[in-house]
Amino acid sequence: MELSPTAYVVLGMLSWRPMSGYDIKSVVDRSTRFFWAASYSQIYGELRALREAGLITADDGPQGARRRTAHRITEPGRRALRDWLAREPETFELRDEGLLKLFFASADPASAASTIAAKRDRHAEVAEQLESMAAAGTASGYAGIVLAYGIECNRWMADWCERTLTDLAELPASAGARQRETI
Amino acid sequence: MELSPTAYVVLGMLSWRPMSGYDIKSVVDRSTRFFWAASYSQIYGELRALREAGLITADDGPQGARRRTAHRITEPGRRALRDWLAREPETFELRDEGLLKLFFASADPASAASTIAAKRDRHAEVAEQLESMAAAGTASGYAGIVLAYGIECNRWMADWCERTLTDLAELPASAGARQRETI
DNA sequence: GAAGTCATGTAAACGGTTACATGATTTT
DNA sequence: AAAATCATGTAACCGTTTACATGACTTC
Numbered sequence: 001m002e003l004s005p006t007a008y009v010v011l012g013m014l015s016w017r018p019m020s021g022y023d024i025k026s027v028v029d030r031s032t033r034f035f036w037a038a039s040y041s042q043i044y045g046e047l048r049a050l051r052e053a054g055l056i057t058a059d060d061g062p063q064g065a066r067r068r069t070a071h072r073i074t075e076p077g078r079r080a081l082r083d084w085l086a087r088e089p090e091t092f093e094l095r096d097e098g099l100l101k102l103f104f105a106s107a108d109p110a111s112a113a114s115t116i117a118a119k120r121d122r123h124a125e126v127a128e129q130l131e132s133m134a135a136a137g138t139a140s141g142y143a144g145i146v147l148a149y150g151i152e153c154n155r156w157m158a159d160w161c162e163r164t165l166t167d168l169a170e171l172p173a174s175a176g177a178r179q180r181e182t183i
Numbered sequence: 184m185e186l187s188p189t190a191y192v193v194l195g196m197l198s199w200r201p202m203s204g205y206d207i208k209s210v211v212d213r214s215t216r217f218f219w220a221a222s223y224s225q226i227y228g229e230l231r232a233l234r235e236a237g238l239i240t241a242d243d244g245p246q247g248a249r250r251r252t253a254h255r256i257t258e259p260g261r262r263a264l265r266d267w268l269a270r271e272p273e274t275f276e277l278r279d280e281g282l283l284k285l286f287f288a289s290a291d292p293a294s295a296a297s298t299i300a301a302k303r304d305r306h307a308e309v310a311e312q313l314e315s316m317a318a319a320g321t322a323s324g325y326a327g328i329v330l331a332y333g334i335e336c337n338r339w340m341a342d343w344c345e346r347t348l349t350d351l352a353e354l355p356a357s358a359g360a361r362q363r364e365t366i
Numbered sequence: 367g368a369a370g371t372c373a374t375g376t377a378a379a380c381g382g383t384t385a386c387a388t389g390a391t392t393t394t
Numbered sequence: 395a396a397a398a399t400c401a402t403g404t405a406a407c408c409g410t411t412t413a414c415a416t417g418a419c420t421t422c
Binding site: 005008009012015016027030031032034035036037078081082084085086088089090091092093094095096097098099100101102103104105106107108111112114115118119122138139140141142143145146149152153156157160164181182183 | 188191192195198199210213214215217218219220261264265267268269271272273274275276277278279280281282283284285286287288289290291294295297298301302305321322323324325326328329332335336339340343347364365366
Binding site: 203204205206209223224227228249250251252 | 371372373374375376377
């Protein structure tokens with residue numbers, strides 16, 4: 001019964017408090033999204049799998065009001081979560097189309113600067129978004145530490161772009177960039 | 184005829200020189216892998232799609248020796264590559280299981296330090312790997328700039344882990360980490 | 367002669383996204 | 395009355411990985 005990291009996103013949030021699938025999605029979109037996204041289909045799918053594995057229970061709420069299933073973590077669920085936390089993290093994956101375009105920029109050197117600038121703006125925007133979350137003060141404890149990572153990392157990336165942009169402008173028609181690519 | 188970024192990995196490499204699918208895979212594994220991975224199945228699939236779209240041609244080499252198809256970019260292929268380079272990068276995706284574990288560490292605070300240490304070691308290892316590539320001097324031009332990004336970024340991440348590890352050790356049984364998580 | 371590398375592909379499975387479908391409650 | 399939000403799911407599709415299959419040439 002191997003669980004995917006996405007299952008642990010769901011299980012981890014239920015370790016805080018009972019939630020509906022909708023709740024989980026909205027919390028994901030304001031937190032783990034930046035380093036581990038999850039869609040409704042995934043969340044509802046994982047909820048079913050976790051229920052079938054006995055790691056969570058589902059109580060359907062009062063049928064008079066809005067239909068709502070409150071999911072609760074079980075003791076075996078907490079154990080599974082702690083076991084996962086104690087194992088070494090495996091997955092680290094990045095898909096950065098901006099770096100890809102910069103990597104191949106020798107096919108159109110004029111595009112390099114705008115690619116870097118777009119990447120810079122994107123990271124700066126994310127950093128601002130995360131900063132306003134930090135200012136709101138909702139993320140505490142470890143979530144707050146990870147939020148700080150997100151802010152600093154995006155700032156670093158935006159800074160790198162800024163630095164590289166000036167470096168590129170200073171060596172005009174760039175010596176390095178004119179070379180043939182050979183790997 | 185929308186192409187995926189992975190198709191442009193193939194097209195981009197063929198803009199340097201003619202290559203076999205095997206060649207492309209080995210270059211990917213020593214370069215774009217760190218920000219855009221691709222498997223054999225994907226590469227051979229994209230080669231077929233690009234050939235059918237007329238963006239590359241395939242000449243089967245001498246049949247006496249080892250079977251080998253040399254793929255060459257066509258003029259429409261170069262145009263498609265330049266058009267893609269000129270558009271804003273879209274995809275930026277991260278899947279970091281280490282951050283996920285840190286995020287949920289309140290369910291097992293004892294695991295936090297080893298999670299961070301594992302993440303630090305992983306990034307330091309990648310940085311060293313990339314540094315030895317840089318020392319070998321194969322990556323020039325824009326590929327070299329992206330390589331520098333990889334080195335600096337992984338160094339930054341490893342440093343953040345190191346800093347956070349000492350921060351966590353200094354406030355013993357961490358004030359922040361003991362709080363209930365609320366997002 | 368065995369192991370390694372060069373070389374090309376297919377099939378099945380998996381993880382994830384997007385679109386679709388539905389309907390109640392709440393806010394404007 | 396309309397729009398937004400809460401709420402739960404399914405189906406189709408897409409991108410990617412892993413396993414499998416095959417074979418020739420090269421190096422030890």
